[in-house]
Amino acid sequence: xxxxxxxxxxxxxxxxxxxYSYFQACDVNNLDQIKRTFATQNLNIxxxxxxxxxxxxxxxxxxxxxxxxKNQVECHYGKNPIFKKIxxxxxxxxALDYYLFQTxxxxxxxxxxxxxxxxxxxxxxxxIKKSKFRRSSMKTFDVSHGINLKKIN
Numbered sequence: 001x002x003x004x005x006x007x008x009x010x011x012x013x014x015x016x017x018x019x020y021s022y023f024q025a026c027d028v029n030n031l032d033q034i035k036r037t038f039a040t041q042n043l044n045i046x047x048x049x050x051x052x053x054x055x056x057x058x059x060x061x062x063x064x065x066x067x068x069x070k071n072q073v074e075c076h077y078g079k080n081p082i083f084k085k086i087x088x089x090x091x092x093x094x095a096l097d098y099y100l101f102q103t104x105x106x107x108x109x110x111x112x113x114x115x116x117x118x119x120x121x122x123x124x125x126x127x128i129k130k131s132k133f134r135r136s137s138m139k140t141f142d143v144s145h146g147i148n149l150k151k152i153n
């Protein structure tokens with residue numbers, strides 16, 4: 001293995017940690033961590049029905065409106081990433097399984113889809129410069145029978 005191949009693998013591990021930290025931050029509504037995962041300039045976020053954004057502050061405002069609710073629990077499961085080096089950046093494609101539990105209405109929504117992210121180095125750290133999410137399926141279930149849903153905190 002050459003040094004450049006080894007460095008590419010090291011970069012991939014750093015990018016995986018970045019994306020996993022984004023998913024975890026979304027699950028616990030950690031806005032500071034979400035913000036740190038994105039580039040500070042020339043950002044492009046396109047999350048289908050959630051919205052399109054060119055700056056992280058606009059994205060976070062929409063996130064606060066749609067995702068931070070007292071009776072709502074989100075679970076993001078990113079998997080099966082595929083990476084490709086493009087000049088000084090790395091393209092990553094991720095599958096997503098997403099679960100939204102509405103604890104008051106006793107509903108569970110599942111979404112599957114894929115992210116296509118462009119990662120760049122910014123101040124020696126990998127960040128997401130472009131992120132596009134496309135949904136492939138969405139289902140909502142009544143879970144009032146047989147599942148005990150309670151939000152902790």
